[in-house]
Amino acid sequence: MSNNKDSQIRTIVVTVDTEEEGLWGAGGYPVRNCTTENLRGLERFQSLCEKYLVPPTYLIDAPVLDDPIAIHELKSWMRMGVCEIGTHCHPWCNPPIVSETASNRESYMCNLPEELQFAKLQWLTQRIAEVFGKSPTSYRAGRYGFDRTTVGPLVKLGYKIDSSVLPAFDYRNSQGPDFRRLTRYPSRVSDLRGQSELMEVPITTGFTRPRFYAFRQRLRGLLDTPFGRATKLASISNRLGLTNHLKLSPEGTTLAELKGLVHSSLKDGVEHLVLMLHSTSLMPGYSPYAKDPQGVESLYQRLEGTLEYATKSQQCIGSTLSDLTKRIDPSAVQKIET
Ligand SMILES: [Zn+2]
Known part of the structure; x- marks a missing residue:
């Protein structure tokens, strides 16, 4: 947990x-000839973020690097510092x-050999630079x-911060990572050899009510036992809303849920909120969360409602991910080594 309670500095980071x-999984994992028409939705999104002073x-x-219009826009916003x-x-x-087809397992970077992770990240990092x-x-x-196997390659390439973790979510069913035990507060995560470390600021997850998160984590330990499975604990936790574990994203949520999650997270001392969405949700027809123009409009209403609530009612300051490394004292956060 953060030790920075006196400072009252709260931030919201909006990540895209x-x-x-592409619909990963259902349509496979296209290796070549990817299209990026959805990026025409970035301009409107950028204007909304600027309205709330959230870069x-x-x-x-x-x-994305093959889309000259997007590159031109992103470059100009970056140069303006927004x-x-x-x-x-x-x-x-x-x-x-290395392969013309990818399996579900191979779609998760952390399942690849460390040398291949490094080679892919090196290519992308150099091209972006x-x-x-x-x-x-x-x-x-x-x-x-993401898991600790990616930390070494990232640190070697100059990265300072990761935000891949969805605390308490579990993707083992699809051969992905298990985040059940990872903290929702900022932490330091080390590589497998314990030689280098990165700051981890996870995507904000939780419930609409304060203190539910810790309660659910305790209950989860019980549910995983034969006693928990044999009793009615599962249906009770369903009725209490303890299975409605939310992600701070306008995708697949309601505005009331998003406001509740912001409120409960801040109450529980999560001072650095990380909201996420996919660029494909900003144009109609490219994402299950915004299938048509009306879907995009309603996503924008949830997004704007959340930004308004976080920045005006809850006094969160907009921050970029990398700026968080200047705001958070590494010695004051937990180190993750398992
Ligand atoms: Zn993606």
Whole structure:
């Protein structure tokens, strides 16, 4: 937990997984000929963030670098200091390509050999540095495919902060990472050899009511026992809303849930909120969360309602991911070594 309670500095970071079109899993993992029409939605989004003085962090992946319009826009916003450019890796379409097809397992970067993770990240980092004139220092894995095996390659390439973790979520069913025990507060995460470390500021997850998070984590320990499974604990926790574990994202949530999550997180001492969404949700027809123009409008209403609530009612200051490394004292946060 943060030890910074006296300072009362609260921040909100808005992060965008900025990427090509595609429905990962259902449509496979396209390796080549990716399209990026959805990026025409960035301009409106940028204006909304500027209205609330929140500089978004665009975490961009390899196909975005082939979109000259997006590059032109992102570069000009970066130069004006109203956004940050970070890195987002979809390993299936990120050179070096070692296979023309990717399995579910291989779609998670953290399942690849460390040398291949490094090669892919090195390619992307160098290309972003060439195009933008500045090396990225913020990272999010595609499909949240992050664990300690990625820390070494990231640190070697100059990264300072990761925001791939969804605390308490579990992707083992699809051969992805298990975040059940990871903290929702900022932490330091070390590589497997314990030689280097990165700041981890996870995507904000939780419930609409304060203190529910800790209660649910305790109950979860019980639910995983034969006693828990044999009793009615599961249906009771369902009725209490303890299974409605939310992610701070306008995708698949209601505005009331988002405001509740902001409120409960701040009450529980989570001072650095991280909101996330996909660029594909900003244009109709490219995301299950915004299937048509009306879907995009309602996503914008949830987004604006959340920004208004966080910045005006709850006095959160807009920050980029990399700026958090200046705001958070590494010696005051927990070190994750398991
Ligand atoms: Zn992605």
